[in-house]
Amino acid sequence: MKKITKDIYWVGTEDRETKLFENMFELPFGVMYHAYFIDDEKTAVIDCVKDMTEDAFLSAVQAGLKGRDLDYIVLNHMEPDHSSAVLGLVERYPNARILCSAKAVAMLKNFYGIEKNVEVVKEGDTLSLGNNTLTWVMVPMVHWPESMMTYAVEQKVLFSTDAFGGFGIFESIFADEVTNEYRQSETVRYYANIVGKVSAIIDKTLARVLGLNLPIDVICPSHGLIWRGEGVATILNEYIDLSRHRTRPKVTIAYSTMYGNNEESAKFLYETLRKENVEVTLYNLSETEKSFVVADIWQSQVVLLGAPAYYGGIHPKMRELLMKLEEGALINHTVGVFGNAAWSGGGVRGIESFLKENKIEMLPDSVEVMGWPTKEDQAALAKLAQSAVKALKQ
Numbered sequence: 001m002k003k004i005t006k007d008i009y010w011v012g013t014e015d016r017e018t019k020l021f022e023n024m025f026e027l028p029f030g031v032m033y034h035a036y037f038i039d040d041e042k043t044a045v046i047d048c049v050k051d052m053t054e055d056a057f058l059s060a061v062q063a064g065l066k067g068r069d070l071d072y073i074v075l076n077h078m079e080p081d082h083s084s085a086v087l088g089l090v091e092r093y094p095n096a097r098i099l100c101s102a103k104a105v106a107m108l109k110n111f112y113g114i115e116k117n118v119e120v121v122k123e124g125d126t127l128s129l130g131n132n133t134l135t136w137v138m139v140p141m142v143h144w145p146e147s148m149m150t151y152a153v154e155q156k157v158l159f160s161t162d163a164f165g166g167f168g169i170f171e172s173i174f175a176d177e178v179t180n181e182y183r184q185s186e187t188v189r190y191y192a193n194i195v196g197k198v199s200a201i202i203d204k205t206l207a208r209v210l211g212l213n214l215p216i217d218v219i220c221p222s223h224g225l226i227w228r229g230e231g232v233a234t235i236l237n238e239y240i241d242l243s244r245h246r247t248r249p250k251v252t253i254a255y256s257t258m259y260g261n262n263e264e265s266a267k268f269l270y271e272t273l274r275k276e277n278v279e280v281t282l283y284n285l286s287e288t289e290k291s292f293v294v295a296d297i298w299q300s301q302v303v304l305l306g307a308p309a310y311y312g313g314i315h316p317k318m319r320e321l322l323m324k325l326e327e328g329a330l331i332n333h334t335v336g337v338f339g340n341a342a343w344s345g346g347g348v349r350g351i352e353s354f355l356k357e358n359k360i361e362m363l364p365d366s367v368e369v370m371g372w373p374t375k376e377d378q379a380a381l382a383k384l385a386q387s388a389v390k391a392l393k394q
């Protein structure tokens with residue numbers, strides 16, 4: 001149990017065991033599930049954790065209770081990474097009243113068979129715990145339809161559920177005590193892959209939450225780090241930039257290859273851009289798990305996508321990336337296309353029609369190389385690289 005502010009403690013957990021978040025996205029630095037305990041005349045737990053880590057959570061809650069019963073369990077979000085330990089908690093404290101949004105009621109029943117002591121809270125409802133008052137802001141689709149935020153009025157703490165979260169376990173749970181250089185990239189990777197699809201809703205919701213003029217001294221999300229003092233503005237601004245698809249002058253190249261021909265083109269593009277002193281990153285989609293690529297693409301003004309032809313279409317490794325990029329990662333971006341083929345092509349055509357369907361701005365100089373790039377192909381690739389440079393906005 002770690003103290004956050006008067007009466008409010010962290011009772012969350014670290015998960016270094018789960019290899020893939022949502023069984024898809026690598027976790028090189030692990031992930032945290034934050035939960036909080038309010039020590040007042042009435043006691044409350046806000047958010048739970050993933051059940052595989054529940055022992056530490058249950059022990060921390062027990063320590064906080066010092067022999068008292070638990071009065072309230074507030075479930076801001078029903079995704080099992082935050083709700084599955086509720087079963088263990090209810091087993092220990094069967095009298096606790098579970099507070100959640102209207103849409104969470106069916107999920108509690110469907111996931112866990114829990115129907116007893118469930119009470120719905122609505123936007124603006126208040127609950128006094130003694131010295132502390134809780135109130136709620138409904139934030140549907142940040143991250144699920146039932147999502148809500150809880151606000152502790154006297155301590156000015158916003159329990160923001162998945163918003164302002166990130167991947168990673170770092171040297172402290174407090175952002176102002178973390179110097180790890182991966183903190184920010186793990187926030188971006190979480191944002192782009194986990195909640196990026198609902199960016200328009202996040203943007204509107206953040207504006208609405210800020211419009212309520214609740215003074216916020218501390219943001220307590222359900223993943224990532226706890227933000228206090230000046231950190232509140234830092235994470236708010238990071239999230240506003242991400243949800244508004246703000247990019248920076250950078251090129252990200254992502255390619256797939258089976259036999260190395262397309263890789264040769266990708267490397268040529270990379271070297272050409274480096275000679276132009278452009279910030280550029282190169283990803284082989286068979287070597288880097290796509291969440292890292294998506295995160296980098298999210299913030300890059302220009303993206304070059306390259307795939308071999310595959311049965312008249314796009315090589316599957318690139319198709320997999322495109323399915324993820326469809327969630328919004330290319331909004332406000334300019335994309336160039338290259339590929340490789342042995343007979344009638346298909347990779348370049350396929351990526352081009354994907355971009356047209358999704359109304360993404362495209363560079364005019366797509367290049368489909370037949371086999372190993374010749375001098376002429378290199379000239380065409382150099383032209384594509386030049387267009388990429390021109391498309392960068394300072």
Ligand SMILES: Cc1cc2nc3c(=O)[nH]c(=O)nc-3n(C[C@H](O)[C@H](O)[C@H](O)COP(=O)(O)O)c2cc1C
Nearest residue numbers: 258259260261262309310311312341342343344345
């Ligand atoms: C299963 C399979 C399907 C393919 N389909 C096509 C195709 O429809 N049209 C085409 O021009 N080439 C096709 N190819 C050929 C590759 O696109 C071509 O060999 C290309 O050079 C591979 O690039 P790489 O060396 O980067 O893997 C196919 C190759 C494989 C293995």
Ligand SMILES: [Fe+2]
Nearest residue numbers: 077079143162
């Ligand atoms: Fe979630």
Ligand SMILES: [Fe+2]
Nearest residue numbers: 079081162222
């Ligand atoms: Fe989550």
